[in-house]
Amino acid sequence: xxxxxxxxxxxxxxxxxxxxxxxxxxxxxxxxxxxxxxxxxxxxxxxxxxxxxxxxxxxxxxxxxxxxxxxxxxxxxxxxxxxxxxxxxxxxxxxxxxxxxxxxxxxxxxxxxxxxxxxxxxxxxxxxxxxxxxxxxxxxxxxxxxxxxxxxxxxxxxxxxxxxxxxxxxxxxxxxxxxxxxxxxxxxxxxxxxxxxxxxxxxxxxxxxxxxxxxxxxxxxxxxxxxxxxxxxxxxxxxxxxxxxx
Amino acid sequence: xxxxxxxxxxxxxxxxxxxxxxxxxxxxxxxxxxxxxxxxxxxxxxxxxxxxxxxxxxxxxxxxxxxxxxxxxxxxxxxxxxxxxxxxxxxxxxxxxxxxxxxxxxxxxxxxxxxxxxxxxxxxxxxxxxxxxxxxxxxxxxxxxxxxxxxxxxxxxxxxxxxxxxxxxxxxxxxxxxxxxxxxxxxxxxxxxxxxxxxxxxxxxxxxxxxxxxxxxxxxxxxxxxxxxxxxxxxxxxxxxxxxxxxxxxxxxxxxxxxxxxxxxxxxxxxxxxxxxxxxxxxxxxxxxxxxxxxxxxxxx
Numbered sequence: 001x002x003x004x005x006x007x008x009x010x011x012x013x014x015x016x017x018x019x020x021x022x023x024x025x026x027x028x029x030x031x032x033x034x035x036x037x038x039x040x041x042x043x044x045x046x047x048x049x050x051x052x053x054x055x056x057x058x059x060x061x062x063x064x065x066x067x068x069x070x071x072x073x074x075x076x077x078x079x080x081x082x083x084x085x086x087x088x089x090x091x092x093x094x095x096x097x098x099x100x101x102x103x104x105x106x107x108x109x110x111x112x113x114x115x116x117x118x119x120x121x122x123x124x125x126x127x128x129x130x131x132x133x134x135x136x137x138x139x140x141x142x143x144x145x146x147x148x149x150x151x152x153x154x155x156x157x158x159x160x161x162x163x164x165x166x167x168x169x170x171x172x173x174x175x176x177x178x179x180x181x182x183x184x185x186x187x188x189x190x191x192x193x194x195x196x197x198x199x200x201x202x203x204x205x206x207x208x209x210x211x212x213x214x215x216x217x218x219x220x221x222x223x224x225x226x227x228x229x230x231x232x233x234x235x236x237x238x239x240x241x242x243x244x245x246x
Numbered sequence: 247x248x249x250x251x252x253x254x255x256x257x258x259x260x261x262x263x264x265x266x267x268x269x270x271x272x273x274x275x276x277x278x279x280x281x282x283x284x285x286x287x288x289x290x291x292x293x294x295x296x297x298x299x300x301x302x303x304x305x306x307x308x309x310x311x312x313x314x315x316x317x318x319x320x321x322x323x324x325x326x327x328x329x330x331x332x333x334x335x336x337x338x339x340x341x342x343x344x345x346x347x348x349x350x351x352x353x354x355x356x357x358x359x360x361x362x363x364x365x366x367x368x369x370x371x372x373x374x375x376x377x378x379x380x381x382x383x384x385x386x387x388x389x390x391x392x393x394x395x396x397x398x399x400x401x402x403x404x405x406x407x408x409x410x411x412x413x414x415x416x417x418x419x420x421x422x423x424x425x426x427x428x429x430x431x432x433x434x435x436x437x438x439x440x441x442x443x444x445x446x447x448x449x450x451x452x453x454x455x456x457x458x459x460x461x462x463x464x465x466x467x468x469x470x471x472x473x474x475x476x477x478x479x480x481x482x483x484x485x486x487x488x489x490x491x492x493x494x495x496x497x498x499x500x501x502x503x504x505x506x507x508x509x510x511x512x513x514x515x516x517x518x519x520x521x522x523x524x525x526x527x528x529x530x531x532x533x534x535x536x537x538x539x540x541x542x543x544x545x546x547x
Contacts, residue, residue, distance in 0.1 A: 038410070039410040039412055039413065040380060040381045040382050040408075040409060040410050040413055041380045041381070041382065138285070139283065139284050139285045162408065165407060165408055165436070166283060166284035166404075166407060166436040167283055167284065167436070168282075168283035168451075168545070169283075169438060169497075169538050169541055169542050170497070170542050170545060170546075171283070173497050173498055176498065180481050194408065194409065194410050194411060194414075195437075196411055196500070197498075197499060197500035199500075200498075200500040200501045201481075201498065219501065220501070223501075230500060230501075231500065231501075232411060235410075235411055235412070236411065236412055236415075239410070239411075239412040240412070
C-alpha cells in the first residue's frame, strides 16, 4: 500500500483581494517524482511556500511528510529538503563546512555528520574537494553537491525549485539521474522547471493556471488528453487560457 | 556591425580564465545568439562589449567605435540589459524609464514609438514600484529602458532566464519586431531551443566558441548518426542502451531517448538486443539532430 507524502485540500492563499493560490487539491505518493509546472505568476512559488511550512494558508488544509500544514509547520521545515538554483550552498564556505552547516541545521549529531560526510564525498568522488571553497567548484559539481546536501538528513520529501536553470545540457541530464536515484531510495521529489523536456521525466505533472491546478496526470496521459505531441504544447494550450496578467 | 578579435579575460590573478580568445562579427540588423551554460563566459563577453569591463587583451569594435578607447561613444549607441534585474526598485515604472531617457538627453515622448509595442503592456502599471513587478513585467521594463535612447546595437544578457516557455516565446517575438527596425541584436541564453530564433549562433563553453554558424549550419555539420528510441521503462532503457557497444552516447530527450550510434548498426539488431533485456514495444527511428544534440556532441569530443 502506498502512502501519501503530500495531501492537500482546497489550499488557498490570498494577499489582500488577490488570490495567489485558489483552492488547490492534490496528493503526492511516496517515492514519486512530481512535476509542478505553471507560467510565471501562476502561483507556484506561493503554493510551494505553503507546502514547505514557511507561509500560512488563508484557507484549506493538508499534511506534508505526515505533519499538519497549519499546526505543525515548524516540524515540516525540519523534515523536508529544499534546493533552488538561486540559493542552495554558501559560496564562501568549504565543501565540508557546507555539509556540516546544513547537517547541523537539520539536527544531526556531529558524529553522524562526520560519518555521512565521508560516505557522501566518497560516493560523489569528491574526496579531494573536501577543503575546496564552493565558489571554485564547476557549476555541475555545485549542483550535485547542493542536491546531496538537500537530502543529507534523509527527508521524506525534497522540494527542488528550478534546480537546473542555466545548467549545461549534459549536466542537466546527469542531475535528473540523481533525482531518479533518490526516488528509487524512496525519497519523494517535488520539482518545478521551465524545461518542458524535463516534465516528461516526472511520474506525474500538475500545471497551474491563475492560481488553480488546471491539469494533473502522467505526461503521456496529458499529451493524450490535450491531443499534443509534447508537454511543451500541453503547457502552451493551458497557459493561453490564463487571464491574469504576468 | 560588431567586430571582436582575440578577446581574453581572466579573473583572480589569472586563476580563472573567463574568455579564451573569442573572435566573431555580427552584421548590421542581425540577431546573433551566444548559447551556453552558466559560467561559460557569456556575461564577461557582454560586459566587455558594453564597455563595462576591460579585456586583458584583444579588440572589440561596435559600429566603428572601440570599446576601450571610444567607450563614451559606445555607451551612446548601445542598449544593454544585464542578466540581473538592474532597475531602481524604489522608483516607479515611469520614473525608471524617465531616468534612463534623461541620462541620454531624450524623453519618453520623443522615442515612444520605439518602445510602444513593449511598454504598452506595462503602462497600466506605470505608477507601481519596479520592485513590486512580476518577473515578466520587470523584463519588459528593463527592455524598454535599454531601448529608450534609440540604440543601434542591443546587448541582452540572458533576458529569458527563469521565464516560462510561453513568455519566452513572446519575448522572442518582440525581438523579431526590433530586428525589423534595423537594430543589431546580440543576445545570450542557456536555452538551446531559442537558437532557431537567431540568424546566427555561437555555442560557448569554458570561454571559447566551440561552433559558430547559422542554426541550420550547426545542425548540418553534425557528423554522427542519430536515432530516437521510444518505449516503456525509459530510465532503465537509457542504461541498457549505454551498455551496447555500438551506442556512443545515449541521452534522454523528453519522452524519447536520442542515441548516437556507430556506422553499420541496424535498427533491428538493436531491437533484438533490447527485447532480450525485456523491453518490448520499442520504436526506433533515424532523426535530425537539434542544436542541443549538437552542443552535447561538441562538448563530448
